[in-house]
Amino acid sequence: MTNFNQVYDRNNTRSVKWDALESVFNTDDILPMWVADMDFQAPQAINNAIIERAKHGIYGYTTIDEDIEDAIMNWLEERHAWPIDRSWITYSPGVVTSLLIAIQAFTERGDSILIQTPVYPPFSNSITAHERNIVTNSLVEKDDYYTIDFDDFEQKLKDGVKAFVLCSPHNPVGRVWTKDELQKMADLCVKYDVLIISDEIHCDLVFSDYTHIPIASLSKEISEQTITCMSPSKTFNIAGLQASYLVVEDSNKRNTLIEHFDKQGLTQLNTIGNIALEKAYTDGGEWLDELVHVLEDHKNYVVNRLEKETDLTVTKMEGTYLLWVNCSSLGLQSEELHEFMIQKARVGLNAGHSYGEEGSSYVRINIACPNETLIEGINRIVTAAQNKA
Ligand SMILES: Cc1ncc(COP(=O)(O)O)c(C=O)c1O
Numbered sequence: 001m002t003n004f005n006q007v008y009d010r011n012n013t014r015s016v017k018w019d020a021l022e023s024v025f026n027t028d029d030i031l032p033m034w035v036a037d038m039d040f041q042a043p044q045a046i047n048n049a050i051i052e053r054a055k056h057g058i059y060g061y062t063t064i065d066e067d068i069e070d071a072i073m074n075w076l077e078e079r080h081a082w083p084i085d086r087s088w089i090t091y092s093p094g095v096v097t098s099l100l101i102a103i104q105a106f107t108e109r110g111d112s113i114l115i116q117t118p119v120y121p122p123f124s125n126s127i128t129a130h131e132r133n134i135v136t137n138s139l140v141e142k143d144d145y146y147t148i149d150f151d152d153f154e155q156k157l158k159d160g161v162k163a164f165v166l167c168s169p170h171n172p173v174g175r176v177w178t179k180d181e182l183q184k185m186a187d188l189c190v191k192y193d194v195l196i197i198s199d200e201i202h203c204d205l206v207f208s209d210y211t212h213i214p215i216a217s218l219s220k221e222i223s224e225q226t227i228t229c230m231s232p233s234k235t236f237n238i239a240g241l242q243a244s245y246l247v248v249e250d251s252n253k254r255n256t257l258i259e260h261f262d263k264q265g266l267t268q269l270n271t272i273g274n275i276a277l278e279k280a281y282t283d284g285g286e287w288l289d290e291l292v293h294v295l296e297d298h299k300n301y302v303v304n305r306l307e308k309e310t311d312l313t314v315t316k317m318e319g320t321y322l323l324w325v326n327c328s329s330l331g332l333q334s335e336e337l338h339e340f341m342i343q344k345a346r347v348g349l350n351a352g353h354s355y356g357e358e359g360s361s362y363v364r365i366n367i368a369c370p371n372e373t374l375i376e377g378i379n380r381i382v383t384a385a386q387n388k389a
């Protein structure tokens with residue numbers, strides 16, 4: 001059993017979450033509950049393998065071999081009921097890199113690309129960085145639960161969208177899309193010949209009543225229309241090691257993608273990232289099952305407290321470790337709300353408006369931390385909200 005209640009001091013480790021507070025929030029006197037990494041150690045099996053490798057002391061160029069591919073293939077088949085062919089896998093330092101390169105490879109300047117807001121900000125940034133146009137299919141919120149407006153989705157595709165960047169499971173609204181929802185989105189993309197770029201980085205962080213379905217696993221036709229971006233980085237807290245991969249069945253698309261990665265010099269993973277990627281998928285399963293229970297308990301704890309002790313409401317969360325909290329009862333929006341959380345609650349959260357204008361009265365709270373940190377953070381938010389009322 002892993003002790004997920006152990007508190008580690010992450011200060012002075014060059015942690016973005018802990019060491020960049022002054023530059024991001026203009027103060028370091030806050031409790032950080034923002035950036036999507038966890039305050040837990042990675043599984044011991046990963047740490048041991050890295051230490052073992054480090055004892056060798058030589059860090060020359062490193063290949064990716066069949067053992068790594070086997071680990072990925074087994075993981076996807078066992079955990080996500082998705083049997084894939086070895087040849088469909090290709091590698092990338094990170095999922096955001098993959099999104100950027102896929103957009104560059106398969107669309108042209110001025111093309112329209114669809115996203116479902118509020119959504120992880122690099123989705124918009126990746127589109128504008130390549131001078132493509134953002135088209136939004138806003139998610140519909142009712143009673144703290146988000147669904148898709150399919151009429152609007154179809155209309156946007158009809159109007160001439162080239163690609164759709166799907167976030168599945170969705171950050172920040174916490175939805176694990178159902179088979180029916182995925183099927184409808186995929187069928188429409190096939191109908192209008194729209195490329196699906198599916199970011200499934202949160203696929204393993206799904207609560208007990210839900211199942212993640214890779215959109216490409218729905219049918220061969222859908223798979224051939226899809227670029228799937230995956231990674232063990234969120235799941236096992238190894239984002240700093242920069243090892244991720246893509247699954248692309250269609251060989252033409254895969255070759256185009258690889259050509260674009262090559263043109264940027266992105267041809268290999270780092271030595272330690274390779275090890276972590278393999279170990280995560282071969283030896284990390286038990287740790288992950290424990291983690292998901294802990295995250296679900298954390299979610300229940302926060303929902304209970306915020307809803308009993310404040311007028312804040314929490315979006316129904318089916319997966320991820322990112323809680324999307326509606327703060328409209330505070331009567332504050334955007335920057336004012338963000339500043340309130342910094343100045344009054346003394347917590348560092350992600351500001352809702354950075355996910356799109358739909359998020360202006362929301363904050364995103366990262367609950368992947370030990371109990372002690374979580375309780376302290378929630379105490380601060382509750383007290384500030386009560387004092388504001
Ligand atoms: C939906 C989503 N995609 C991508 C990333 C980042 O991926 P990477 O660090 O592999 O670029 C995150 C991190 O929070 C995320 O939530």
